[in-house]
Amino acid sequence: MEVKDGAVIRRCRKEKRYSQRELAFLVRRSQNTIHLIESGKLRSISEDLAVALAARLGRNWDELFIAHEIVPVVEHAS
Numbered sequence: 001m002e003v004k005d006g007a008v009i010r011r012c013r014k015e016k017r018y019s020q021r022e023l024a025f026l027v028r029r030s031q032n033t034i035h036l037i038e039s040g041k042l043r044s045i046s047e048d049l050a051v052a053l054a055a056r057l058g059r060n061w062d063e064l065f066i067a068h069e070i071v072p073v074v075e076h077a078s
Contacts, residue, residue, distance in 0.1 A: 001044070001045050001046065001047050001049075001050040001061075001065040001066065001067055001068070002043055002044055002045075002065060002066040002068060003037055003040075003042070003043050003044075003045060003050075003064070003065060004063075004064055004065060004066060005040075005064075006037055006038040006039055006040040007038070007040075008064060009037055009038050009053065009057070009064060010038040012057040012058070012059060012064070013034075013038070013057060015057075016056070016057060016058065018056075020034040020035055020038070021034075023053075023056060023057075026052075026056045027049060027052040027053055027056060028052070029049065033049075037053075045065075047067070050064070050065040
């Protein structure tokens with residue numbers, strides 16, 4: 001999953017009155033991970049983390065993140 005905008009994550013967190021440390025605890029990650037997401041330095045995160053963040057921030061995941069579909073590779077016999 002790709003983070004759309006770290007500043008939006010920060011605003012949502014502040015609306016819920018969570019510190020970075022509190023949100024990190026709730027989603028079982030480090031405070032530094034939350035900082036990196038909010039500052040735009042961590043743009044690609046796991047689906048599990050995206051869903052957990054969205055749930056704790058009271059948002060739909062697609063408001064905050066972009067899903068990247070995995071395209072299967074089909075091998076052709078030679």
